[in-house]
Amino acid sequence: MADKKPKPNYANAWREARRLVWQHRNRLAIGLALMLVSRLAGLVLPWSSRYIIDEVVGQKRADLLGLIAAAVGVAAVISGLTSFGLSQILGVAAQRAITDMRKSIQAFVLRLPISYFDSTKTGILISRIMTDAEGIRNLVGTGLVQLVGGLVTATIALGVLFWLNWKLTAISILVLGVFGGGMAYAFSKLRPLFRExxxxxxDVTGRLAETLGGIRIVKAYRSERGERLVFARGAHKLFRNVATTMTxxxxxxxxxxxxxxxISVVMILVGGRAVLSGSMTLGQxxxxxxxxxxxxxPL
Incomplete structure (x- = not known):
């Protein structure tokens, strides 16, 4: 009877994730501050739309046009500078952490006994060392900071929506809740496929690397047909996985x-009636x- 695959140890994974975040806490804190500034600057353009339509266009307040344009321009400059700072502070730091992780994994693999290398393909080990370390990018890179920044932006925007029209917001939140639930269910099914x-x-890369590396032995034993069949089976398994995830x-x-x-239909019906009744202006x-x-x- 084949041995069951060991279940992942989530406690160890969570502990290691906390250790990585704490190790890079200073850069993450600076990145979070820059992200919040960038998100707040990104609110200037949508906030100004109301005043452009209601005041500048509706009330012919041409004197406000330059002020609004200057505010939007300054916000765009701030957003661009903070984005560059984030890529330098967190992006480069994440790549350095990935490099360190690759070195530690490679050093660990070299300490394993010979029996492990006899039972594991060399190509698989190469792929694990070079690819698996990429998984920490979202922890020590921009992923975690962008998640927090997106939640902050969504919270502020939600408060503004309730202030503008709470009835329309309640309906929109209901629809978005259905969307969020559907996305969570879909990705709970897709995530294992991406891991697989x-x-x-x-597996395919490892077998191919061993075949090409030992091509003299393959030809000496006339094993080309067997290697073709093994590669074809692996390639077709990979194709079926990719096709399923694409679907x-x-x-x-x-x-x-x-x-x-x-949401567009709801906004047209409810929002349009609110504008016609005077409870909302066109700018709002x-x-x-x-x-x-x-x-x-963020959803």
Missing amino acids: RGKLNA GVSGVGAFAQLVIGA FVQYVFFVGLVAL
Whole structure:
């Protein structure tokens, strides 16, 4: 009876993740501050849309046009500078951490007994050393900071939406909740497939590397046909995995389009009636559309 695959130790993984975050806490704190500044600067353009339509266009306040344009321009400069700072502070730091992780994994593999190398393909080990270390990028890179920044932006935008029109916001939140639940379910099914793709790719690459590296032995024993069959089976398994994930991602994209369409219909019906009744101005409605996008973006 084949041995069951060991279950992943989530406690050890969580402990290691905390250690990595704590080790890079200073850079992450600076990156978080830059991300918050960038997110706040990104709110200037959607906030200004209301005043452009209601004041500049509606009330013919041409004197405000230069002030609004200057504010948007300054916000764009701040956003660009903070994005560059993030890429330098966190992006380079993440790549350095990945390099250190690769070196530590390679040193650990070299300490393993000979019996382990006899039972494991060399190509698989190469793939693991070079590829698996990429998994820490979202922890010590921009991934974690962007997640926090997206949640902060969504929270601020949600407060603005309730202030503009709480009824329309309640309906939009319901639709977005369905969208978030659907996305969570879809990715819970797709995530194992993406993990399996990495393993399949490592297997196929490892076998191919060993075949080409030992091509003299393969030809000496006339094993070309057997190697072709093994490679073909691995390639077809990888193809089926990729095809399944592509279908799933396409389904998620189609579902997202349906949700966007549903929110658009709700905003046209409810928001349009609010503008006609005078409870919302046209500028507030346009501002509302911008902030709905900011809430939906983290999802």
